[in-house]
Amino acid sequence: MSLARPLDPHFDPLVLPADKALSAPIDPERRRGRGAQTNASGRFERFQSMPMDDGWQTLDELPAFKTEVQPEKAKAIITRNDSPDLGFDRSINPYRGCEHGCSYCFARPSHAYMGLSPGLDFETKLFYKPDAAKLLEKELSHPDYKPKTIAIGTNTDPYQPIERQHRMMRDILEVLDRFNHPVGIVTKSALVLRDVDILGRMAERGLAKVALSITTLDRTMARSMEPRAATPGRRLEAIRGLAEAGVPVGVLTAPIIPALNDAEIERILDAAAAAGATEAGYVLLRLPLEVSDIFKEWLLRHYPERYRHVISLLRSMRGGKDYDATYGKRQKGEGPYAWQIGRRFEIATGRLGMNRRHLKLRTDLFSPPRQLPAQLSLF
Template sequence: MPDGTAFLDTPGAEPPLPLPPAARKGRGAGLNPPNRFERSAREAFDDGWGTLEAAFADLPPLPTTLTKDHAKSALAWNESPDIGFDRAVNPYRGCEHGCVYCYARPSHAYLGLSPGLDFETRLLFKPDVAALLEKELRRPGYVARPIALGSNTDPYQPVERTLQLTRAVLEVLDRFDHPVTIVTKSAGVLRDIDILRRMAERNLVRVCLSVTTLDARLARIMEPRAAAPERRLAAIRHLSETGIPAAVLAAPMIPGVNDSELETILERAAGAGATSAGYVLLRLPLEIKQLFEDWLARHMPDRAARVLSLIRQTRGGALYDSRFGVRQKGTGAYADLLAQRFAVAARRLGLERRGGGTGALDCSRFQVPQAAGGATQLALF
């Protein structure tokens, strides 16, 4: 396992971390806010004797712990009208990449954990995810539509190098001729290029690399354990040259932080071979508001107020609007301008062409392969 990674047998084996006043080295969040479902919360305070300063001085790096998630299902279903898929597989819960803005952070509260540092240090993994998926695909009446791999957390986060759960899922989908879309911030997707190449030949896969910024310094503080921007662009190039459809997702666009890079990100991705593109405006549901405000205060104190003001201009005066249809794009003049900029750039670069969406993948090939052990008597008729 990666250095500093440990295993736990069951969720909730140890209490949540106290609320630290500063970020840990190599981690994105600077806080570990209380679980919103708990009736009580703990908060650090200074008793006047300097004990708080001493307790949090020179905090050691936080290790990553892994807990087995004994899930009963591999497929997660959704009916959201503004999401382009209705089913997904997430081999992991929590994500070590540590992106401070990650919209999935609040989901960690359902596990009794904090959406802050817990989300990026206390991960759950599904050891039986591939077997569960195969069982579900074999169910009578199952109708194939593209599966989104990693819709909640990144399927190629660092622990995947050892656990290889994402690869096991791809092997199942390959055998079943089942279409899949992948979204990742990791060049680790290239490890599975042998499977992806086979699936691409049957029009069964599309890989989307999320590129938030081209500024390596900014990337290190926004998404500390994700692949460097240049490595993601190199991954797009390698996928494209291998015949695997590659897309770029400029997300999230944060007003006053990285939104000025939108056109450049699209240009570099198109030059690397991307054939389609998308973008998403920063989303700050639930605890992410607090985490993001703390991050701004620590890393960009000179423009924190301006950034928050711009965000409110795209959210009707609030920091977030959760309504379907507007939550990913925002409203108002600033959001409209961002949408127009994307449309113009995508059209100019040929990134708006048809064929980039999940609907372009071939669902007609899906077939249930013969189960291990040979043909059944029924299969002979």
């Protein structure tokens, strides 16, 4: 059975003993290979349901969480934004939800809009947009469209495991290649190498670049924190494969988690540069909305001895809160510890010769197909 109780927005887990979870965790056997520990309801729900043993052993009968994928009918595929601290104004998200299951994923709260949990539902109840390529071709063909780099992978990973079957990215890249439209991709999957033929062609024309996200080089930490993502070694191999194919490639050390993986900044940059990365960036851990509890639950289970230190340092960079969404602060944080991280990153990239030049992709080659007039002229 499940027990429903009103959500408590004033609950502060920092005052709890480090061995007490935020809410009743799902049986480990049911969530094997997943990142979230629970499946609490989203912020739009009035009540939160959680598993509870009522003495009839009904919990033993519940099945394991399996990945379910269903189509989503989208009206448009290009998403616009006017955020002043982002380097792009348009993006494509071919999938909703992500099977990688990263415990820190800031995209998790978007699942609440579907009436689903940002927890285990986000990793197991996925949506894909089967008309993505057709919609993209239609939008790029509009006579008023002005080309700028399209970012892909800024929300959920476009090369998550279900891409092997649905091939949304392959279809999207074929359209962009045909239209000579620039694209920048962020992923933590080695599956990106499948499309190296298209990316290589586009890169020759200055139309494509890729960044691999590497959170840690510790396989044990990566497996628990990003359970279905590629191993750190495979991501480095992807960087090397892209670089050898002539695709400009960078590394995103993200998220940086104080007292957990921040000691690895230099090692990650060293390894990425050796593999062929020429650009690098970083993002401080972001914990908006439901992500805060989901990440804390993971941290309490896997690194309980570091829990208080991690949260304390994080709050010192977020104005005393778990998260500050202010433009200009949400990516890097503020305060002495955030300043130290920034300086370490600058010194390491400078030593490695990274970020000497930020590649700007070309837009002057954009060539939409000719449109026939709706009605032939009589004269």
